Amino acid sequence: MRRSLISVLFAAMLALGVLAGPAAAHPLGNFSVNHQTTVTISSDRVDLKYVLDQAEIPTFQERDRSTAAILAAKRAEVQRGVSARVDGRVVDLTLAPGGTITFLKGQGGLRTTRVELTLSAPADGAGRVEVRDVTFAGRVGWKAILVAPGRGTAVRSNVPHGDPTNGLREYPQSLLSSPENRRAASFQVEPGAGTVDAPGARGHAGRSADKKSGDAFTRVFEDAAAGRGTFLLLLLIAFAWGALHAVSPGHGKAMVAAYLVGTRGTSRDAVALGLTVTVTHTIGVFALGLVTLALSAYILPEDLYPWLNLASGLLVVGVGAVVLRSRLRRRGVAARAHDHAHQHGHDHEHGHEHGRDHAHAEAHAHGHDHARDDHSHDHDKRRHSHDMPERVSPRSLIAMGVSAGLIPCPSALVVLLAAISQHEVALGLVLIVAFSAGLAATLTGLGIAVVHAGRLTARVDTSGRVFTVLPAVSAGLILCVGLALTLQALPTL
Amino acid sequence: MPLSLNTLPRVLLSAIAAFAITAAALLTLRAGDPPTVERPSFSSLPSQPRPGASTDERIAAYQAIVKARPRTAAGYSLLAGAYTQKVRETGDAGFYTRAQGIIERGLSLRPTDPGLLTERGALALSRHDFRAGLRDGRAVTASDPTLRRPYGVLVDALVELGRYEEAGRALQHMVDLGPGLAAYARVSYFRELNGDIAGAREALDLAASAGGASAENVAYVQTLLGNLEFGDGRLAQARRAYRQALARFPGYVPARVGLARVDNARGRSGAAILRLRSAVAVLPLPEFLTALGDAELAAGRTEAARRDYAVVRAQQRLLAAGGVNTDVELATFEADHGSPARAVDLARGAWRSAPSVRSADALGWALASAGRPREGLRWARRSLRLGSRDAMFLYHAGMIARAADRPDLARRWLSAALARNARFSPLYAPRAARALRALS
Numbered sequence: 039m040r041r042s043l044i045s046v047l048f049a050a051m052l053a054l055g056v057l058a059g060p061a062a063a064h065p066l067g068n069f070s071v072n073h074q075t076t077v078t079i080s081s082d083r084v085d086l087k088y089v090l091d092q093a094e095i096p097t098f099q100e101r102d103r104s105t106a107a108i109l110a111a112k113r114a115e116v117q118r119g120v121s122a123r124v125d126g127r128v129v130d131l132t133l134a135p136g137g138t139i140t141f142l143k144g145q146g147g148l149r150t151t152r153v154e155l156t157l158s159a160p161a162d163g164a165g166r167v168e169v170r171d172v173t174f175a176g177r178v179g180w181k182a183i184l185v186a187p188g189r190g191t192a193v194r195s196n197v198p199h200g201d202p203t204n205g206l207r208e209y210p211q212s213l214l215s216s217p218e219n220r221r222a223a224s225f226q227v228e229p230g231a232g233t234v235d236a237p238g239a240r241g242h243a244g245r246s247a248d249k250k251s252g253d254a255f256t257r258v259f260e261d262a263a264a265g266r267g268t269f270l271l272l273l274l275i276a277f278a279w280g281a282l283h284a285v286s287p288g289h290g291k292a293m294v295a296a297y298l299v300g301t302r303g304t305s306r307d308a309v310a311l312g313l314t315v316t317v318t319h320t321i322g323v324f325a326l327g328l329v330t331l332a333l334s335a336y337i338l339p340e341d342l343y344p345w346l347n348l349a350s351g352l353l354v355v356g357v358g359a360v361v362l363r364s365r366l367r368r369r370g371v372a373a374r375a376h377d378h379a380h381q382h383g384h385d386h387e388h389g390h391e392h393g394r395d396h397a398h399a400e401a402h403a404h405g406h407d408h409a410r411d412d413h414s415h416d417h418d419k420r421r422h423s424h425d426m427p428e429r430v431s432p433r434s435l436i437a438m439g440v441s442a443g444l445i446p447c448p449s450a451l452v453v454l455l456a457a458i459s460q461h462e463v464a465l466g467l468v469l470i471v472a473f474s475a476g477l478a479a480t481l482t483g484l485g486i487a488v489v490h491a492g493r494l495t496a497r498v499d500t501s502g503r504v505f506t507v508l509p510a511v512s513a514g515l516i517l518c519v520g521l522a523l524t525l526q527a528l529p530t531l
Numbered sequence: 532m533p534l535s536l537n538t539l540p541r542v543l544l545s546a547i548a549a550f551a552i553t554a555a556a557l558l559t560l561r562a563g564d565p566p567t568v569e570r571p572s573f574s575s576l577p578s579q580p581r582p583g584a585s586t587d588e589r590i591a592a593y594q595a596i597v598k599a600r601p602r603t604a605a606g607y608s609l610l611a612g613a614y615t616q617k618v619r620e621t622g623d624a625g626f627y628t629r630a631q632g633i634i635e636r637g638l639s640l641r642p643t644d645p646g647l648l649t650e651r652g653a654l655a656l657s658r659h660d661f662r663a664g665l666r667d668g669r670a671v672t673a674s675d676p677t678l679r680r681p682y683g684v685l686v687d688a689l690v691e692l693g694r695y696e697e698a699g700r701a702l703q704h705m706v707d708l709g710p711g712l713a714a715y716a717r718v719s720y721f722r723e724l725n726g727d728i729a730g731a732r733e734a735l736d737l738a739a740s741a742g743g744a745s746a747e748n749v750a751y752v753q754t755l756l757g758n759l760e761f762g763d764g765r766l767a768q769a770r771r772a773y774r775q776a777l778a779r780f781p782g783y784v785p786a787r788v789g790l791a792r793v794d795n796a797r798g799r800s801g802a803a804i805l806r807l808r809s810a811v812a813v814l815p816l817p818e819f820l821t822a823l824g825d826a827e828l829a830a831g832r833t834e835a836a837r838r839d840y841a842v843v844r845a846q847q848r849l850l851a852a853g854g855v856n857t858d859v860e861l862a863t864f865e866a867d868h869g870s871p872a873r874a875v876d877l878a879r880g881a882w883r884s885a886p887s888v889r890s891a892d893a894l895g896w897a898l899a900s901a902g903r904p905r906e907g908l909r910w911a912r913r914s915l916r917l918g919s920r921d922a923m924f925l926y927h928a929g930m931i932a933r934a935a936d937r938p939d940l941a942r943r944w945l946s947a948a949l950a951r952n953a954r955f956s957p958l959y960a961p962r963a964a965r966a967l968r969a970l971s
Binding site for chain 2: 067068070094095096098099102145146147148176177178179211213214215216217
C-alpha cells in the first residue's frame with residue numbers, strides 16, 4: 039500500500055517536472071543486449087518466455103534491415119542459444135510462430151528493440167529440468183533466467199521467482215549490485231498444486247516496502263539538494279506523506295482512538311495528543327539519527343528498529359494494563375473518597391513505567407508538574423457527577439502521544455541520515471518536522487472525530503452497564519495492541 | 532441492567548471501535564513495520580578478496596564489505612576502483628554510473644578520503660574532463676605524496692592538458708615511489724609522445740613483467756606493445772603481442788582490433804573486416820567503428836562504410852548526452868567524413884578544454900580540411916613540437932603542408948610517416964604514398 043502511494047507521489051512530481059534531469063542513457067549502457075527467460079514447468083510441458091531488450095546502438099546497427107528480417111534473426115539466435123534438458127535428455131524446444139517486436143523510443147532520438155518470443159517442449163512427468171541460455175554471448179547487459187509457477191507441479195528452483203526489472207523495462211539501480219548474469223538454471227519437479235520454491239530475486243531480497251519508500255523519498259530529497267525541485271513542494275510532500283503515513287497500520291492511530299474513547303477525552307486533548315506525537319516523533323528521529331551516527335561504525339540502523347519496536351510495544355502494554363486496572367477498580371469504588379489515592383497511584387506508576395524509557399525522561403518530568411492541579415480538579419468533578427466525562431490526565435495523555443510517536447518511521451530516519459550525508463542537515467530537519475506535523479494532523483483529526491462521535495453518543499445515554507464496561511474494554515484493546523506490537527518485535531530481535 | 536434500546540448506538544460504536552482496533556492490530560502483525568533486517572555479525576564480516584581474484588569476485592567481495600560496513604569509506608574506494616576496472620574489461624558504462632554513485636556516497640562520509648578522490652579523478656578522466664581529474668590528482672598528491680595511484684591520475688591529466696614538463700616531473704615522482712605496471716605504462720606513453728620509441732618499448736616490457744591486479748591490465752599493456760610494434764611496421768612482433776594479450780584475457784577487444792590492423796597491413800582486408808565486425812558487435816566504441824569504416828572504404832565497400840560511420844555519429848551523440856567529452860575524436864572524424872566547418876568548431880572546443888598535442892593535431896587537420904591550410908600548418912607544427920613520431924600526426928602534418936604550399940615540409944613529414952610503417956592505415960597510407968609521389 040505504501041509503495042503504491044509513493045509511486046503516486048512520484049507520478050505527481052514527474053508531472054510537475056520536479057525530477058526532470060538530463061535524459062538518462064539506457065540504464066545498462068547504450069550498447070547492452072538484455073534478455074530474460076522465464077521458465078514455467080507444468081505436469082506435461084515446459085514453457086519458456088524469452089524477452090529481449092536491445093539498447094540504442096545495437097538497434098541502430100540493424101536499422102537498415104526490415105523488421106521481419108530483424109525478428110527472424112532474433113528468432114534464429116534464440117533457437118540456437120536456448121536449450122533445455124529434461125531428466126538429462128536434450129529436448130526439442132519449439133519456437134512458437136511469430137512473436138512480437140517493437141521499437142521503443144530511446145535516448146538521443148534513437149530507438150531500442152524489444153522482442154518477445156515463446157518456446158515450449160513436452161515434458162511428461164519430468165523430475166528434473168535444466169535450461170541454458172547462451173544467446174548474445176559476450177554482449178554486456180542484464181541476463182536473467184526466472185521461474186514461474188506451472189500447472190500441476192511443485193517446482194524447486196535455483197533461480198528466482200520475482201522479476202525486479204518488470205519484464206526488462208526498468209533495471210535495479212542499486213550501487214551495490216552488479217547486473218544479473220545468469221545463463222543456466224535447474225529445477226526439481228514433483229507433482230503439486232502449481233507452486234514454486236525459489237530464492238529471492240536480486241534487488242528484491244531483504245528489502246521491505248519501508249526501505250523502498252525511504253529510498254524514493256531520499257531521491258526526491260537529493261534532487262532538491264541539487265537545486266532541482268522547489269522547497270515548498272518538498273515541504274508539502276513531506277507533510278502529505280506524513281499525514282498519509284499515519285493512516286497506515288501500526289502508527290498509533292488505533293491506539294489513540296481507543297484511548298480517547300476509553301478516557302472520554304476532549305478536542306483539546308486530541309490536539310495536545312497530536313502535538314505530543316509531532317514533538318516525540320521529531321525528537322525520536324533526531325535522537326535515533328544521532329545515535330545511529332554514533333553507533334554506525336558498529337551497528338546497522340536496521341538493528342536498532344527491533345529494539346525500538348519492542349520498547350514501544352512494552353510501553354503500550356504498560357499503558358493498557360494501567361488504564362485497565364484503574365477502570366476496573368473505578369467500577370467498584372467510583373463513589374468512594376479514596377478513589378483519589380488510587381488514581382494518584384495509577385499516575386505514579388504510569389510515570390514510573392514511562393520513565394524507564396531513557397529517551398523521554400523529560401516527558402515524565404513534564405507530566406509530573408501538572409499532575410496535581412489536574413487531579414484535584416478531576417476528583418471534584420467526579421464527586422459531583424458520576425456521569426460527567428472524566429478529564430484525561432495530561433501525564434497519561436503525553437505518555438500516549440509519546441508511545442504513538444516513539445517509533446520513528448524508518449523512511450523519515452533515512453531522510454535525516456541522507457541530509458546529514460549530503461551536508462544539507464537543515465533541509466533534512468525541516469522536512470522531518472513537516473513529516474511529523476503531517477503525521478500529527480491525521481492523528482489529531484482522528485482524535486477529534488472520535489471525541490465528537492463520543493459526545494454524540496454520550497448525550498443519548500450514559501448510565502447503562504455496557505457503558506460502564508466500555509472503558510475497560512477499550513483499555514483491554516490497548517493492552518492487546520501493545521501485546522501484538524511486542525510479540526511482533528520479539529522474533530526480529 | 533438489561534440492554535435498553537438507548538444503549539444500542541453505544542454498543543454499536545464500541546463494536547466498531549473494537550473491530551477497527553483488532554483489524555489494525557492484525558494488519559500491524561501482517562504488514563509488519565520493521566524493515567527486514569540484514570544482520571552481519573562481527574564474527575562473519577566479509578573478507579577481502581583472495582589474491583588473484585577476478586574482477587567479478589573482487590566486486591562481490593567489496594560489495595559485501597560496503598554492505599557490512601556502510602559507514603567505512605575504505606570499502607567504497609575499493610569498490611569504485613573495481614567497478615572502473617569492470618568498465619575497462621567490458622565497456623559496460625553502467626558500471627561507471629555505479630562507480631560514480633559509490634564515490635559520491637563514500638565522499639559524503641569522508642569528503643577528503645584520498646582513495647575516493649583518486650577514484651573520482653580517474654572517473655573524470657574517463658569522461659575526458661581533464662581539469663576535474665587534475666584537481667583531484669593534485670589534491671590527493673599534495674595531501675599524501677606517498678601514494679602511487681593518485682600520481683597516475685595527476686600524470687594523465689597533465690599529459691592530456693598539454694602540460695608535459697609538469698607531467699614529466701610527476702611521472703618521475705611516481706616511478707621513484709615504486710615502479711609498477713601503472714608507472715611503466717605511463718613512462719612508455721610519455722616517451723612515445725617524445726619520439727623515443729625504443730625507450731617506450733622497453734618501458735612496456737617492464738610494465739608487462741611487473742604484472743597487474745587484473746589480467747586485463749597486462750593484456751592492455753601487451754596491446755599497447757602491439758600498437759607500438761605495429762607503428763614501427765614490425766607486423767610479426769605486433770601480431771605476437773596481440774596474441775599474448777588475447778591469451779591473457781580472452782576476447783579482449785582492443786587486441787582483436789590490433790590483429791585486424793595487422794591483417795589490413797598484410798593486405799588481407801576481408802579478414803580484417805570480419806575481425807572488426809565481430810569486435811564492434813561486442814564493443815561498438817567510436818574508434819573501433821571508425822577503423823571498420825576505414826577498412827571497408829579502403830576495400831571499396833562504400834555503402835557498408837557509410838553505415839558504420841553513421842553508427843559512429845550515433846554513438847558520439849549518446850556519449851555526449853552521457854556527459855563524455857568526445858570533441859577531439861569527433862573533430863578528426865568530421866574532418867575526414869563529415870562537415871569540415873563542424874570539425875573546426877569541435878577542434879577549437881577540444882583545444883580549449885585540453886590543449887594537448889592531440890588537440891593541436893585535430894585542430895590543424897580540421898582547419899586544413901575546411902580550406903585553411905596555412906592556419907592549419909601552425910597547429911600541425913604544434914602537434915609535432917614534442918618530436919612525436921605518430922604516423923597519423925605526421926600524415927596530417929604532411930598533407931596540411933602540401934596544401935599550404937610547403938612541399939619541403941610535406942615531403943619530410945609524409946616520408947617520416949611512411950618510413951615508420953608503410954601500411955599504417957588501409958585508408959590513409961595509400962593517400963600519403965600518392966601525395967609523396969606527386970611531390971617528387
